[in-house]
Amino acid sequence: MSEDVREVRVQGERVASYPELPPEVGRGAVRRITVVGEDVLHRPCADVTDFGSPELARLVDDMFATNAVAEGAAIAANQVGVPLRLFVWDMADEWGVRHVGHIANPVLDELPADRRRLVEESEGCLSVPGPYRPLARPDTAVVRGQDMHGNPLVIEGRGYFARCLQHETDHLSGSLYVDRLSARDRRSVLREMSRTQDEVHARRAARAADLGKPLPLP
Known part of the structure; x- marks a missing residue:
């Protein structure tokens, strides 16, 4: 994580210190x-209902580990x-x-016009894997849901973190960022992905080796 990080918020709450890799990565x-x-x-994905279960805790751990290997900002359950x-x-x-956390059953607030x-x-x-494209989104987001134990959770983000919260909530409704692009731009993204995905997968494999995390079979 960048040395420019001056503050860490875990589940929306400020913490005094935090390791470079979340503890979930080691377990997952x-x-x-x-x-x-x-x-x-x-x-669309189904609601989480088995709060507090070992299976849900394992899934959260595995998602953090997978996100770390992919050097992602965030990852949704249907992406695994x-x-x-x-x-x-x-x-x-x-x-x-730095923002770290998880949320189940997220719902984005409808923000007032101002x-x-x-x-x-x-x-x-x-x-x-590979392409990026410009996309307009609100620069503030508030998402409400629950943690893995079923406790109420409210997370607010600005800027890039707000974009992340919106992007991941879209995933759970069965929508990807490419679905918000024009048909032409979407075709361009998919063509670029076909050229770049092998390189991306190679980087993920190298990162997995660095972390001592075996990759799953294709």
Whole structure:
């Protein structure tokens, strides 16, 4: 994580210190990341209901491990093949704040007009390996849901973190960022992905080796 990080917020709460890798990464196993076109990415996910279960805790651990290997900002459950409304994140925003956490059953607040300032920034996706494209989104987001134990959770983000919260919530409704692009731009992204995905997968394999995390079979 960048040395520019000046503050860390875990589950939305400021903490005094935090390791470079979340503890979940050490416990978790790397899962295969699904790719645009696979059915699990293109249909709405089911609500999480088994709060407090070992299976849910294991899934959260595995998602953090998979995200770390892919050097992602965040990852949704259907990106590891599990159609549940759950995502995890570990990323720094433009103000040097590192955000780490998970949320189940997230719902984005409908922001009032005076808080809906659209910003166009480059956006990519672990399930669309390689390409990035400009996409306009509100620069503030508030998402409400639950943690893995079923406790209520409210997470607010600005800038890049707000984009992350919106992007991942989209995933759980069966939508990818490419679905917000024009048909022409979407075709361009998919052509570029076909050229770059092998290089991306090689980087992930190298990162997995660095972390001592075996990759799943294709």
